[in-house]
Amino acid sequence: MGRIVLEKVRKAFAEVVVISGIDLVIEEGSFVVFVGPSGCGKSTLLRLIAGLEDNSGGKILIDGMDVTQAAPAKRGLSMVFQSYALYPHMNVAKNIGFGLKMAGMPREEIDRKVANAAAMLNLTDYLNRRPGQLSGGQRQRVAIGRAIVREPKAFLFDEPLSNLDAALRVQMRLEITRLHQSLKTTMIYVTHDQVEALTMADQIVVLNRGNIEQAGAPLELYERPKNLFVAKFIGSPTMNIISGATAARYGAPTIGIRPEHLKLSTTSGDWKAQVSIAEHLGSDTFLYVDADGIGPLTVRADGDFAVKPGDSLYLSPDPTRLHRFDDKGDAIR
Amino acid sequence: MATQETRLAARLLAAPSIGLLFVWMVVPLAITIYFSLLNYNLQTSVTTPFVGLSNYYYFLTDPAFLTSIMNTLLLVGAVLVITILGGLGMALLLDQPIWGQGFARIMVISPFFVMATVSALIWKNLMMHPVFGIFAWIASLFGAKPIDWFGDYPLTAIIIIVAWQWLPFAALILLTALQSFDQEQKDAAQMDGAPPIPFFFHILLPHLARPITVVILIETIFLLSIFAEIYVTTGGGPGLASTNLTFLIYQTALLQFDAGGAAAGGLIAVVLANIVAIFLTRLVGKNLEG
Numbered sequence: 252m253g254r255i256v257l258e259k260v261r262k263a264f265a266e267v268v269v270i271s272g273i274d275l276v277i278e279e280g281s282f283v284v285f286v287g288p289s290g291c292g293k294s295t296l297l298r299l300i301a302g303l304e305d306n307s308g309g310k311i312l313i314d315g316m317d318v319t320q321a322a323p324a325k326r327g328l329s330m331v332f333q334s335y336a337l338y339p340h341m342n343v344a345k346n347i348g349f350g351l352k353m354a355g356m357p358r359e360e361i362d363r364k365v366a367n368a369a370a371m372l373n374l375t376d377y378l379n380r381r382p383g384q385l386s387g388g389q390r391q392r393v394a395i396g397r398a399i400v401r402e403p404k405a406f407l408f409d410e411p412l413s414n415l416d417a418a419l420r421v422q423m424r425l426e427i428t429r430l431h432q433s434l435k436t437t438m439i440y441v442t443h444d445q446v447e448a449l450t451m452a453d454q455i456v457v458l459n460r461g462n463i464e465q466a467g468a469p470l471e472l473y474e475r476p477k478n479l480f481v482a483k484f485i486g487s488p489t490m491n492i493i494s495g496a497t498a499a500r501y502g503a504p505t506i507g508i509r510p511e512h513l514k515l516s517t518t519s520g521d522w523k524a525q526v527s528i529a530e531h532l533g534s535d536t537f538l539y540v541d542a543d544g545i546g547p548l549t550v551r552a553d554g555d556f557a558v559k560p561g562d563s564l565y566l567s568p569d570p571t572r573l574h575r576f577d578d579k580g581d582a583i584r
Numbered sequence: 585m586a587t588q589e590t591r592l593a594a595r596l597l598a599a600p601s602i603g604l605l606f607v608w609m610v611v612p613l614a615i616t617i618y619f620s621l622l623n624y625n626l627q628t629s630v631t632t633p634f635v636g637l638s639n640y641y642y643f644l645t646d647p648a649f650l651t652s653i654m655n656t657l658l659l660v661g662a663v664l665v666i667t668i669l670g671g672l673g674m675a676l677l678l679d680q681p682i683w684g685q686g687f688a689r690i691m692v693i694s695p696f697f698v699m700a701t702v703s704a705l706i707w708k709n710l711m712m713h714p715v716f717g718i719f720a721w722i723a724s725l726f727g728a729k730p731i732d733w734f735g736d737y738p739l740t741a742i743i744i745i746v747a748w749q750w751l752p753f754a755a756l757i758l759l760t761a762l763q764s765f766d767q768e769q770k771d772a773a774q775m776d777g778a779p780p781i782p783f784f785f786h787i788l789l790p791h792l793a794r795p796i797t798v799v800i801l802i803e804t805i806f807l808l809s810i811f812a813e814i815y816v817t818t819g820g821g822p823g824l825a826s827t828n829l830t831f832l833i834y835q836t837a838l839l840q841f842d843a844g845g846a847a848a849g850g851l852i853a854v855v856l857a858n859i860v861a862i863f864l865t866r867l868v869g870k871n872l873e874g
């Protein structure tokens with residue numbers, strides 16, 4: 252249960268086309284992450300799947316059933332919102348059980364399911380509190396609890412962690428991953444944090460201006476980006492993009508090389524460069540260098556690589572890790 | 585105001601204005617209390633002998649007093665019910681995306697800008713007049729006998745007029761509250777599969793509890809002292825049928841020229857208003873806490 256198929260899904264608000272014909276298959280039990288820059292239509296696509304927006308064209312199938320015209324509650328999906336969207340005047344138990352109550356489930360069964368979900372999410376002690384009396388992480392768990400009790404075919408998350416601080420975000424990220432492993436339910440997760448995308452996803456869908464640029468496993472996107480957009484979007488720090496004479500020497504109008512795929516040497520190499528800034532992070536050192544005839548580049552070095560701003564060094568791109576792009580920005584294979 | 589010092593400074597700085605306000609309040613109050621203890625008739629008294637509490641005794645035992653209290657409560661209660669239910673309905677309608685929404689909103693708010701005396705006169709002469717009024721004309725269309733609103737249903741007529749004036753206020757406050765309702769909560773309720781009516785009662789109405797309390801509080805303050813509408817239309821009559829407490833005090837002072845009795849009545853009104861105020865602040869306090 253939980254295979255979602257999008258066929259030529261389109262969405263326009265008045266004249267403005269926000270989603271322009273998306274085809275996508277989300278396999279049962281997979282964890283799919285939508286990433287993309289702000290305003291590219293991630294939330295809109297998610298809301299289309301949820302049924303909170305009407306399609307302007309195309310079809311949405313869940314487990315082979317056409318749900319394009321179905322009301323949100325009839326699609327058997329649960330959604331976790333960025334602002335949690337808990338009902339402020341209801342306590343935690345009522346918040347979690349509200350959907351079941353609306354579905355006309357008997358009291359005792361609701362209580363049992365709420366208790367189960369609360370136990371799973373460490374919320375048992377807070378069942379009588381109101382959302383206003385909870386911390387951000389607890390509220391997030393209540394929102395997830397509300398999604399779980401309905402035993403949906405798929406979970407939809409819209410940037411659920413963006414309101415949390417860094418430490419809590421890591422913890423909740425792990426909890427959601429664990430939840431996926433124990434429930435094995437399809438999850439669709441929207442984020443613009445690529446660390447979340449790379450760590451959580453089975454499949455990443457990179458969106459740009461309402462189109463899918465590339466969909467695939469995290470490592471596939473990292474190793475074989477289909478075009479410049481994906482190459483620049485996935486990976487941190489971003490890939491170095493070089494064009495002009497240097498790129499021509501490698502046989503393409505534009506080439507890309509990731510900071511971690513540049514070999515460093517103080518004595519010899521392909522490109523000569525001066526260090527302008529060195530960021531020592533302990534485990535890594537990020538060097539911002541100025542390469543002769545190429546321009547600024549980012550390089551990742553070991554944590555104990557000792558250089559100072561102004562030092563000269565040599566860089567050699569790993570030829571097997573070099574990405575070549577044609578004039579349109581598509582990868583040359 | 586965290587520290588002791590800032591609290592002290594705040595008190596010192598606020599003291600002059602509070603002092604002035606206190607004097608402003610206390611002097612008239614003291615004079616009123618003094619008058620209420622005198623036999624002070626504007627027409628007949630050459631002297632104003634001290635009579636103790638007998639003004640209070642006469643005011644409280646006057647059958648008109650009870651009638652006026654009942655009328656006051658009926659007026660306040662009925663107008664509150666009509667304006668809140670009607671205002672809620674109007675707010676829900678105006679919150680829908682309809683054509684000409686901006687214009688409709690301005691039209692709805694406009695009665696609030698009409699002066700009480702003017703609106704009462706319009707209702708009296710254009711709407712409810714048994715011969716020339718629009719209601720009479722509508723009744724005649726159906727061959728019915730026109731209603732003599734101010735003769736037969738004076739209090740109802742005044743309730744209608746006052747409710748018409750206050751409906752926009754309630755609608756406006758509730759509309760603002762509706763517009764501040766979180767879109768994601770609406771979405772969440774949709775995902776939870778709440779149909780419109782349960783959505784209204786389980787989610788929207790609790791969200792509106794605070795603004796409704798605010799409307800009740802503000803309207804009550806003003807409705808307890810309704811005067812112009814009664815003065816312009818029924819003059820408190822027929823008999824005492826549309827006399828509220830404010831109007832009774834006015835009658836005592838300026839129609840019977842009994843300054844002492846009116847002062848006593850005024851003080852009784854102050855006490856009653858305070859009872860209502862305590863009751864309301866309790867209600868509001870409960871609703872305004874998180």
Ligand SMILES: Nc1ncnc2c1ncn2[C@@H]1O[C@H](COP(=O)(O)OP(=O)(O)OP(=O)(O)O)[C@@H](O)[C@H]1O
Nearest residue numbers: 264267269287288289290291292293294295296443
């Ligand atoms: N109700 C609407 N009416 C008109 N335009 C809208 C509406 N909702 C979204 N849009 C537009 O659609 C585009 C995509 O919006 P969407 O919310 O899907 O972006 P997003 O990818 O989720 O961005 P973010 O990462 O900032 O949340 C935006 O340009 C936005 O202005």
Ligand SMILES: [Mg+2]
Nearest residue numbers: 293294295409
């Ligand atoms: Mg979004």
